[in-house]
Amino acid sequence: MAAPPPAVAVGCLACHAPHYASDGGCVDCHRGDARASRPALAHHRLLGGAAAAWGLPASPVLTRAAALRDSLGCRRCHVTGGKGERLAIALDTVVWARTQAELRQALMRPALAMPDFGLGATGADTLVAALLRDGDRFGGASRYQVRFRAGSEDSLQAFARLCGGCHQALTGEGRQGVGTAGPNLSGLLGTFYPAAADSAWNPERLERWLRNPRAMRAGATMPPVALKPGDLDVVLRALALPPPATPAVPGR
Ligand code: HEC
Ligand code: HEC
Ligand code: HEC
Ligand code: HEC
Incomplete structure (x- = not known):
């Protein structure tokens, strides 16, 4: 009696040893095409390295x-x-x-x-x-396009004049500023700007900072900004954020 021919490994296993088998199939984590035998095709849209984690x-x-x-x-x-x-x-x-x-x-x-x-x-x-x-693997998340408001010239000019030589910010009115000496201020007054919880930025804190950065952070390298009345308001307007996503529920 002849023994059955040995099983021929197909797909990814033709070239690779299995791992993480209890967590899914190869293409679940790595994408790729398990029907292909040539690497260039088998590796179509492959996710490798840390991305596969x-x-x-x-x-x-x-x-x-x-x-x-x-x-x-x-x-x-x-x-x-x-x-x-x-x-x-x-x-x-x-x-x-x-x-x-x-x-x-x-x-x-x-x-x-x-x-x-x-x-x-x-x-x-x-x-x-x-x-x-x-992320949304099957593409069902609500889509939106970023639309910038037409600039309200005075707030943009104030940001450019007072801050833009050292900072940049993406704002509701588009990209502002050209400087790289200071950090990117996008989303400064929102929830997601990286700052310790007890030192999140708000208008009062920003005003104190602009008047004297070193009073708030020893050794800060930003010079005080001489604010004229009204300057703070226009800078705050320039940094204002677009409204948050509204839930895409019909009838609301
Ligand atoms: C014909 C042999 C062959 C097949 C079939 C094949 N691979 Fe590969 N694979 C290779 C070789 C050779 C390398 C190393 C060189 C390279 O990256 O192309 C590799 C590299 C990889 C890497 C590491 C790449 C990285 O960026 O870290 C991953 C992940 C991988 N393969 C997954 C798969 C998966 C998943 C399948 C099935 C859908 C598959 N391979 C099918 C030969 C193959
Ligand atoms: C649950 C997710 C998951 C599954 C399922 C999985 N992998 Fe991976 N694979 C990873 C991760 C994450 C890495 C990156 C290195 C690591 O953590 O081991 C990786 C690394 C690799 C590499 C690069 C080898 C190395 O050590 O650099 C190859 C080749 C590979 N996987 C092939 C496969 C094949 C073939 C299968 C199917 C038998 C498979 N993987 C199933 C997550 C997975
Ligand atoms: C002359 C350059 C300069 C100008 C002008 C300037 N900044 Fe700065 N700014 C800096 C530098 C440099 C830092 C980094 C301070 C540090 O930590 O040493 C900074 C830091 C900041 C921070 C702290 C950010 C964080 O993540 O900790 C805020 C907020 C800030 N600037 C707002 C402003 C605003 C608003 C204006 C305009 C009204 C402005 N700056 C004008 C250079 C400048
Ligand atoms: C100051 C705002 C800002 C920050 C902060 C930022 N990005 Fe972006 N990112 C952008 C802009 C602008 C684009 C270009 C696409 C667009 O106009 O929306 C972009 C594009 C991307 C894309 C390409 C999107 C595509 O369509 O393929 C990826 C991925 C991405 N960002 C990831 C990140 C990650 C991860 C971080 C944090 C490490 C990050 N970004 C931080 C503004 C930002």
Whole structure:
């Protein structure tokens, strides 16, 4: 009696050893095409490295990713995991539509109005794991387009004159300022700007800061700003945020 021929490994297992088998199939975490036998096709839209950790039930990568997302303040401009300001594209709606290379590129060589966080490939992939975990895999999240109000000239001019030489900010009126000496102020007065809970920014705190940064932070390198009456109000108007997302429930 001839023994049955040995099973021929197909798909990913033709070339790779299995792992994390109890957490799903290869393409659940990595995407790719399990019907293909040539690597270039099998690896179609592959997620590799830290980015694949999005699919692990509990992974230190995801803990690190969430901490990085919050310390860099991604949500002061983007919605991810349903939370964030609407100053730039909602990451939930696009992250699954992109390739890993596109996402790396977006993070490592950011668009004009996005700060350069100096991320390398590993940092970018780590963030991508969190974005994928929180994003809408099947594209059902409500979509919105970012629309900037036509600028109210006085607030923009005040920001440009008083702050814009050292700071930039994406605001409800578009990108403001050209400076790089100070941090990007996008979303300063919102919930997602990276600041300790007991020192979140509000108009009063900002006014005290502008009058004398060193009184609030020893060794601060920002010089005091001489504010004329009305200046603070127009700067606050320039930094105002678009209204939060309204729930997409029909009939409301
Ligand atoms: C014909 C052999 C072959 C098949 C089939 C194949 N791979 Fe690969 N895979 C490779 C080789 C060789 C490498 C290492 C070189 C490279 O990255 O292309 C690799 C690398 C990888 C990596 C690491 C890449 C990274 O960026 O970290 C992952 C993840 C991966 N494969 C997943 C898969 C999955 C999932 C499938 C099935 C959908 C699959 N592979 C099918 C040969 C294959
Ligand atoms: C639950 C999610 C998950 C599943 C399921 C999964 N992987 Fe992975 N894979 C990962 C993660 C995360 C990594 C990154 C390194 C690590 O954590 O081990 C990875 C890394 C890899 C690598 C790169 C190897 C390395 O050590 O650098 C290959 C190749 C790979 N996986 C292939 C596969 C194949 C083939 C299958 C199906 C048998 C599979 N994976 C199933 C999450 C998964
Ligand atoms: C100051 C605002 C701002 C901050 C902060 C910011 N981004 Fe962005 N980001 C943008 C803008 C602007 C774009 C270009 C797309 C657009 O106009 O909405 C963009 C694009 C992206 C894209 C590409 C989107 C696509 O369509 O493919 C990704 C991914 C992304 N950002 C991730 C992040 C992550 C992760 C963080 C935190 C580390 C972050 N961003 C922080 C403003 C910001
Ligand atoms: C001459 C350059 C300069 C000008 C002009 C300037 N800033 Fe700054 N700003 C800085 C620098 C540098 C820092 C970093 C301070 C530090 O921590 O050492 C900073 C920090 C800040 C911070 C603290 C941010 C944080 O994350 O802790 C706020 C808020 C701020 N500036 C608001 C403003 C506003 C609003 C204006 C205009 C009214 C303005 N700045 C004008 C240089 C400037």
